[in-house]
Amino acid sequence: MFVRTLFALLLTVTLAVALVGCSVQPRLEGRAWSGDSDAINAYYQRWQGTPYRLGGTDERGLDCSAFVQNLYGEVFSQPLARTTLAQSEQGYRVLPAELEPGDLIFFKTGWKARHVGVYLGSNQFVHASTSVGVTRSSLSNDYWRDAFWQARRVR
Structure with a gap:
């Protein structure tokens, strides 16, 4: 009887540990923290007016994906892909x-x-x-509103 009870207890504990170990953790949504907007704006102000240059990555000129890649590296210490298409596959979509x-x-x-x-x-x-070149625009502008494709959160 004692062996049977001990076996049942051991089996129950083992199953409980296995189920907890295999459980799926809820996805933690990336949230903006205070200062994001200020940090992004400060970065933008340093680059404002830098000319657009396809394939460029520095102050002599840069393209949109390089600007975003550089911003993310400096402001968020997070690497991003180099091309717009590759960046559009990172993170997850948000409305x-x-x-x-x-x-x-x-x-x-x-x-x-x-x-x-x-x-x-x-x-x-x-x-x-x-x-x-590097600028600030409004999503309310007809051109950008009509051209909007998707938004993604990568952090």
């Missing part, structure tokens, strides 16, 4: 109504052309524009 400072926002600006920026808050985002 426009759920945007937080630091989220990546993507646009379809042509038949195969893609563009990326970083959400600043208050419907504003920063990016490297082909026409004016």
Whole structure:
């Protein structure tokens, strides 16, 4: 009788440990922390007006994905892919109504052309524009609203 009770207890404990070890942890949603918008804006102000240059990665000129990659590396100490297409596959999608400072926002600006920026808050985002270089724009602008493709959270 004692052996049977001990065996049942041991089996119960083993199963409980196995079930807890195999349980799925809830996904922790990335949340903006205070100061994100300020840090992004400070980074933007240092680069504001830097010309757009396809394939460029420095102060002589840079493209949109390089600006976003550099911003993420400096502001968030987080590496991002180099191209807009690769960046558009990182993290997970968020709805426009759920945007937080630091989220990546993507646009379809042509038949195969893609563009990326970083959400600043208050419907504003920063990016490297082909026409004016590093700038701040509004998602309320007809052009950007119509071209919006997706938003992603990578942290």
